Amino acid sequence: MSGQTPGAGEPLKGLPPEQLPPVSGPLTGGESATSPKADDFAPAPRQNVFLKELLRSNWVTTLLAIVAAVIVGGILMAVTNKEVQTASVYFFSRPGDTFVAIWNSVYGGYEALFRGSIFNARADDFLTQIRPLTNTLGFAAPLIAAGLGVGLAFRVGLFNIGARGQILIGCAVAALLTFNLDLPMFLQLPVTLAAGIAGGAIWGGIVGLLKARTGAHEVILTIMLNYVAIYLVQWMVRTPGVLQRPSGGQPISAATPANAQFPELFGPRFPLLDWGFVVVIGATVFVWWLVERSSLGFRLRAVGENPHAARASGISVQRMYIYAMLFAGGLAGLAGMNQIQGAVTTGFDSTIDAGIGFDAITVALLGRSRAWGVFAAGLLFGALKAGSFTMQASQGIPVDIVLVVQSLIVLFIAAPPLIRTIFFLPKTDAEKAAKARAKAAKKAVMS
DSSP: OTTSOOOTTSOOOSOOGGGSOOOOSTTTTOOOSSSOOGGGSOOOOHHHHHHHHHHHSHHHHHHHHHHHHHHHHHHHHHHHOHHHHHHHHTTTTOHHHHHHHHHHHHHHHHHHHHHHHTOOTTSSSHHHHTHHHHHHHHHHHHHHHHHHHHHHHHHTTOOOOOHHHHHHHHHHHHHHHHTTOOOOHHHHHHHHHHHHHHHHHHHHHHHHHHHHHHOOOHHHHHHHHHHHHHHHHHHHHHSTTTTBOSSSOOSOBOOOOGGGSOOBSSOTTSTTOBTHHHHHHHHHHHHHHHHHTSHHHHHHHHHHHOHHHHHHTTOOHHHHHHHHHHHHHHHHHHHHHHIIIIIOOSOOOTTTTTTHHHHHHHHHHHTTTOHHHHHHHHHHHHHHHHHHHHIIIIIOOOHHHHHHHHHHHHHHHTOHHHHHHHTTOOOOHHHHHHHHHHHHHHHHHHO
16 A cells, blocks of 8 residues: 555655645745735725824824823912812812812913913903913014024024023114114114124124034033123123113113114004014014025035035035024024013113023924924913913912923923823834834843
8 A cells, every 4th residue: 555645535644745735824934825925914094004193293292292291280280279288188078179179270270371371251352352362472472583593503403502692692782783873763673673683693603603613512602602691781781881771870771762662563452462573473484494495494404414414415514503503693682672672672681581592492392493383382382471470360370380381391392202101102113113122132131
């Protein structure tokens, strides 16, 4: 029977390997006519791919960072509320009182924030109801201008934290050169505006020039020039014949001439909103065009992405640094002009920036250093500032809570993996690759 061909039901023993039937399947790693192939699987639905990419986007991460900061801010409101503290003493006997107190504190706080920054439904007429929105726009204008300058520098790889000094010098130059001209308004106003922008640009250009020629780090330069600007303006407003107000010995400058002030945009019922906001919108359009559409903007972005590759392709990196800081300083000077030509026209001293110089860093980070992103971030921070006063007045919530919310927004923006972990968002390809590398390195060490 050894020479007989085996039947279908007989065992295939004794045959050489080349005469054995092929064996394949999912457990062998081979493929057969009936085993599924990689190409046999249908691709993921397009809506799933779109949703996954949407959840990975920067806009979703930014929005959820704001949501997370608002949640933490609500917790702080509840913890610091006296009614919540009182009700929590007998929580186990009457827990409902505690939850009601928590709801009242959080809802009351954010309702006051909305009422003070967007729309006040308690007012008698429509114009008074929308006044909070105009206050928000007025507070946002200098934040947007300075944030555009910081964001533009970020796009070129420069960390400009000298907006405060650039604002101060812009105000000082405008006051020195234009306050005593006594020109008609159609000349005095633009001349004052141009002088302030030029002053800020010069102060920022010093940083760019030193960075380009000596390689000095822009962070150190801007920090030191901030102090130089602060003490220089303090000396100016204390010295008669320089910037000190002629009548009296107070350390404050003369008031901004009436013909150099921005006119109110919608009349005296909305005093905080003037034509400076329109100028800021124009500056936003200009920065967007400059960075995203112009050939100079392409070179600036190339330097920001990789200065060595930009230099190898023939771009003058040093020149781009100077240009970037000139633009950044000029935009900070525009923020200063929004202060002395709009918000504070009775005279200024070394505190005229009102923290705008450092808030601009936060605005630029939140806006991802994009022109319209910075514009939206400035509106958000303007709303927080406008609404904080109503929160404090009507609910007794400290303004510091709003500052905490602002800080938390930046914290969460700076840590996108944390946001994706909190809200169970899909990880990016870069995060997956980093996790795989870490896992492989750990496995190699253990082996």
